[in-house]
């Protein structure tokens with residue numbers, strides 16, 4: 266190796282050198298049911314209109330007033346609670362990193378139920394914070410006793426609750442979430458309710474926030490347009506009390522949302538009804554898939570409030586490879602956590618994609 270490269274490598278943190286980059290599977294030529302994307306693009310006429318809008322964006326300038334317009338449009342879209350403010354991120358992934366950065370004081374911890382979204386732990390590790398993962402119970406519910414005990418013991422700066430959770434696709438018991446929020450309040454910890462899958466869920470914590478703003482001073486709601494239908498745009502947003510958002514905004518890199526992202530997001534919000542129809546179709550397909558999966562001998566699907574279904578199969582590695590060989594790419598989560606032994610995560614696709622999955626699965630077991 267070039268000795269200068271070698272010398273420079275020594276300056277990259279040892280712990281980073283021991284990590285793996287976020288793995289993205291090669292989906293070329295496959296039916297892509299691995300990443301919870303919305304399978305429906307825009308109808309051709311809307312796609313062309315979007316193209317014209319993006320073509321008119323002045324790319325010689327840094328992102329400007331359109332960013333504020335996007336924030337205002339999102340505030341209207343979600344019905345921003347009084348006293349709350351909104352911050353944008355390059356996907357909610359960026360917001361998760363920024364939160365870790367903002368809470369980086371000696372000994373600080375980030376806590377989340379596990380198995381959960383991997384970026385909570387990654388953000389903690391990259392920032393040199395402790396990550397405390399509290400295992401779910403075997404039926405993937407919050408283990409409330411363990412969770413509250415861990416909160417009191419660790420006093421984490423941030424507690425993440427993905428609502429619904431990834432990869433288990435369930436919502437938490439409302440009483441348990443309330444008790445997590447109350448316990449975190451007793452030591453001034455932030456609670457982030459990550460609602461990435463909100464378009465497919467029967468409940469949103471934002472309603473509770475709105476009804477009880479006093480109790481939610483330390484609670485942030487995180488959303489993204491990714492699952493809504495704009496995974497390629499990279500736009501996440503965080504909602505919370507104005508003074509907190511004022512501070513968090515200081516760790517945000519300038520111009521973190523591009524003009525193209527902002528224009529595409531504004532366009533999507535103008536056509537929110539189209540995306541709402543797509544979400545309705547995905548929920549209907551989810552119901553059909555759940556029923557059909559349950560009828561396949563050896564396959565145990567778990568209930569879902571998201572656009573994914575976790576299934577347990579006799580041999581996850583074999584089933585994953587069998588599906589792939591038959592042209593269907595899913596996510597093998599069986600080694601992510603002991604509770605997920607034998608599990609695959611299936612994204613809900615179009616009816617034709619789901620049919621292909623249902624045809625391929627029995628012969629892949």
Ligand code: PMP
Pocket residue numbers: 301355356357358359382427430431459461488489490491496499500501
């Ligand atoms: N939160 C959860 C629970 C997720 O599953 C994901 C993505 N899979 C994200 C956040 C990140 O979403 P994005 O960065 O695309 O906004």
